[in-house]
Amino acid sequence: MSTIALVLFFLMLLAYVQNLITGSNLEYKRNQLKNTEKLLESSQLELEKAEKELALKKNELELTREEVEQRNLKLVLSQKEIEKQREIITMSNQELEQLRKKLEQIAVLRLSVLEKVKESIENVVGKTNNKGEALVTIGDNANIIINESLVFGYDSYTIKDEGKKVLGQFARAFEVILDDKSIRDYIDSINIEGYTDDMGDSNYNRELSTKRSTAVLNYLMEANPNLEQKYGAYFAAVGFSEFRPIAYGSSEGARQKNRRIEITVSIKDSNIQKIINDYLSESDEMLNTEQGD
Template sequence: MSKRRKKKEHHDEHMDESWLVPYSDLLTLLLALFIVLYAMSSVDAKKFAALANVFNKEFQSGTGIFEYPSPAPSPVEQNVDIDNLNKKQEKTVSSSITEEELRNIQKQQEQNELKNIQEKVNSYINEKKLTDKLETSLTDEGLLVSIRDNVLFASGSAEIRNHDKNVVAEISKLLVMDPPRSIIISGHTDNVPIHNSKYESNWELSVSRAINFMKLLLKNDQLDPSAFSAKGYGEFKPIASNKTEKGREKNRRVEILIQPRSPKN
């Protein structure tokens, strides 16, 4: 009876000790797992490889997970990725700035360039004492140079007078720019009806004056004809009242519009 009890007690004691082995293995594996996770979170590939070798030696059974290539990028690869990311971020920020601020910067630059051109034209006007016949103004559309018709044309005529052709030649020199800009020549009249053998309306007279003036400008070989265009508005764009002689004089004019350079896309 005592022998059986001793055997039973010995058997129970053996069963109680056997669970410690898997329990300790589980704890070891959990510890190893946490160490692995910590090591994988590190960007130091050399330390990760060294740690992998240690664990492979400790756990020889089965296929070691550390024998596979590390998912963590090498320092070189990581630097490249970071550099590319930084470049993309900088490009995004730069694009954002370009969209919001580039137009204002270009507009301001254009205004400064047009002001320089205006100063040159004004210097010519003052030098030739033509302040009562030519004037300049900066508008949203560009630099506008207005020339009274009596500077260039006889009344009711679209032919530039011979003694005024030197004025046109001087103006053409002021229009030589690098890079070239689009230039619109427009003719304007007062509202007094015209009807003669050559022109049936003020429209035809204004168009002819603009074209003849433009042709004379383009005798300057330094000007690009493709940058020029001509328009005739007749009496329909007055800048003064047509009820007075002075107002009608102002309305009879040829205008040179120097347009801002369009921004490149």
């Protein structure tokens, strides 16, 4: 009987120990599950945070893409504007070149008139006097220069016989030139200018230079009455005294060069102004057309 009781006791003790072990394992499992749930929640939060950051990055990337597209568009527009400006500059340069050529044509016309007169003189009276000095030359300012000693004696405004021959040819040459309407329409005046050296009083020299230029002009009209009748209004005389020298220094050679008669052809300002106005008008039309586009 006692043996059976002892066996039952051990069985009951074993069952109790087993229950203790099983309960301990269950509590451990519960704790593990709680820890796992906490880790899962933490991971879920990190995942949500990562998704938010990814969404922000996507937005930033989209904004960056839009900015790049806008910049590319601006770059394309800028390139088109640069090309447009380049075309305008090219057209302006071409127009300026045309304007320059037209103005050059007027300058060439002026020089051509004087060259024709000079050639006409040389064909009749030759190129030099008996001293080998040039009778007429074209100066750096594109004016005809008449050797003063050819026309006047020292301190005199009486024309020499040798000078009359030359001036008579000038009178005929200018009539021929002015008969050409295509040339005459550009000419404003033909000026006879007298110059002296720097010796003596400037007032006296101014009077002497004026008397000389006036004497030359009067003889031109006397030698060829047709010139005065048809084109007298184109001519004028002026004296510059010792001012505007073409040679500097006090040597006799320099002073002799400064004692001279110059003939200059003035072009009408209206012709030059018309060329400029035409250019400005064409430029305005081009600008208005570009703005309209």
